[in-house]
Amino acid sequence: MSVLSVGLGQRSYQITIEHGCFERLAGILAADYPASRYCIVADDTVARLYGRRLLQMLREQGLAGDLLSFVHGEANKNLTTVAALASGAARLGLDRKSMILALGGGVSGDIAGFLASCYMRGIPFIQIPTTLLAQVDSSVGGKTGVDIPEGKNLFGAFYQPLAVYIDPLVLGSLPQVQYLNGMAEVIKHGIIRDENYFNFLRDEFKAIMALEPATLTQLIYVSCRIKAEVVAADEQESSVRRILNFGHTIGHSVEAASSFSILHGFAVSIGMVAAARIALMRSLLEQEQLDAMLSLLRQYQLPAEIPSELDRSLIKSYLLTDKKRISGKTSYVLPKRVGEVVITDQVSREEIEAVLNYH
Numbered sequence: 392m393s394v395l396s397v398g399l400g401q402r403s404y405q406i407t408i409e410h411g412c413f414e415r416l417a418g419i420l421a422a423d424y425p426a427s428r429y430c431i432v433a434d435d436t437v438a439r440l441y442g443r444r445l446l447q448m449l450r451e452q453g454l455a456g457d458l459l460s461f462v463h464g465e466a467n468k469n470l471t472t473v474a475a476l477a478s479g480a481a482r483l484g485l486d487r488k489s490m491i492l493a494l495g496g497g498v499s500g501d502i503a504g505f506l507a508s509c510y511m512r513g514i515p516f517i518q519i520p521t522t523l524l525a526q527v528d529s530s531v532g533g534k535t536g537v538d539i540p541e542g543k544n545l546f547g548a549f550y551q552p553l554a555v556y557i558d559p560l561v562l563g564s565l566p567q568v569q570y571l572n573g574m575a576e577v578i579k580h581g582i583i584r585d586e587n588y589f590n591f592l593r594d595e596f597k598a599i600m601a602l603e604p605a606t607l608t609q610l611i612y613v614s615c616r617i618k619a620e621v622v623a624a625d626e627q628e629s630s631v632r633r634i635l636n637f638g639h640t641i642g643h644s645v646e647a648a649s650s651f652s653i654l655h656g657f658a659v660s661i662g663m664v665a666a667a668r669i670a671l672m673r674s675l676l677e678q679e680q681l682d683a684m685l686s687l688l689r690q691y692q693l694p695a696e697i698p699s700e701l702d703r704s705l706i707k708s709y710l711l712t713d714k715k716r717i718s719g720k721t722s723y724v725l726p727k728r729v730g731e732v733v734i735t736d737q738v739s740r741e742e743i744e745a746v747l748n749y750h
């Protein structure tokens with residue numbers, strides 16, 4: 392078992408990573424997180440795989456439990472779903488002493504966290520992430536929210552959970568493509584902050600792909616530690632937290648230009664390579680460092696190139712409307728070497744053209 396503290400002053404909380412902790416959750420809740428009712432929020436897939444089981448365990452423990460679900464998929468991460476869940480919560484009689492259990496991937500975590508932040512002006516919630524992406528990324532940092540027609544994640548709140556419980560065992564049912572999707576963010580953590588971790592990902596490839604318990608626990612721990620350190624230093628994303636956007640500026644534009652047919656992590660992988668190529672052209676990064684990044688991404692079957700059929704001008708137009716722009720400038724995170732990045736808003740059109748047209 393590994394326990395990590397996220398230091399956010401009075402709202403500090405712990406992330407527990409433990410093989411098999413899912414089966415112990417009802418006992419943990421009863422002992423450490425008393426509440427009048429526990430409401431599990433999960434998408435339909437996760438509700439079937441794990442939600443019903445958790446509900447059964449809550450009831451066996453003598454706790455009042457409910458399960459609210461919604462149809463899986465990013466398309467349902469919207470205000471309509473939140474409104475339906477809020478009505479469901481009210482009908483079940485959830486009050487200020489109740490607790491929401493956000494069970495599932497990043498979509499469930501973002502929706503359930505946002506619901507918890509607004510329901511009765513805020514009730515406590517616990518994150519129980521079940522995708523690799525949610526375990527290493529979305530469940531850490533306190534960003535919650537939903538998409539609106541004008542853009543992804545445009546409507547939400549910073550709201551920290553009471554605790555995060557991560558059971559690597561639940562990844563056993565995750566489709567491989569979703570696992571690799573999460574690996575892109577894991578590799579990002581190595582490149583932005585930790586060369587040893589990057590080398591660990593390269594050397595432990597077999598164990599990581601085989602979901603070997605000790606290796607996977609270590610991987611999730613280090614990724615959560617890196618994200619938690621960065622977030623604790625800058626909760627509201629004004630400065631250092633922006634390094635987590637490595638690969639995301641061009642990545643988001645590629646994702647949007649593909650009408651979201653390219654999964655987020657795969658788009659981020661393409662974005663990381665593009666940012667690294669800009670760094671190489673500036674002699675900020677050495678060729679052998681870029682080669683090491685390319686080789687690790689390829690090892691995990693993650694793409695390096697923008698698919699040839701994608702419209703370059705569309706990608707450029709998305710880059711110009713990037714929501715993370717500050718005062719009209721798009722900021723880029725560029726690697727100096729594996730383990731260190733810099734942030735700049737001084738990337739020229741020529742540099743963008745060069746990487747978009749790279750082949």
Ligand SMILES: NC(=O)c1ccc[n+]([C@@H]2O[C@H](COP(=O)([O-])OP(=O)(O)OC[C@H]3O[C@@H](n4cnc5c(N)ncnc54)[C@H](O)[C@@H]3O)[C@@H](O)[C@H]2O)c1
Nearest residue numbers: 436437463496497498499521522524525529534561564565
């Ligand atoms: N809040 C943040 O800081 C933050 C950070 C990164 C991403 N996100 C958000 O996270 C979302 C993406 O998260 P995601 O990739 O986890 O997507 P997701 O929640 O849609 O999960 C992917 C799919 O896997 C299924 N699934 C989940 N756990 C499973 C399991 N153990 N076994 C089998 N199937 C399982 C789900 O039903 C879903 O169909 C996006 O909406 C993104 O905006 C948020």
Ligand SMILES: [Zn+2]
Nearest residue numbers: 576639655659
């Ligand atoms: Zn991401």
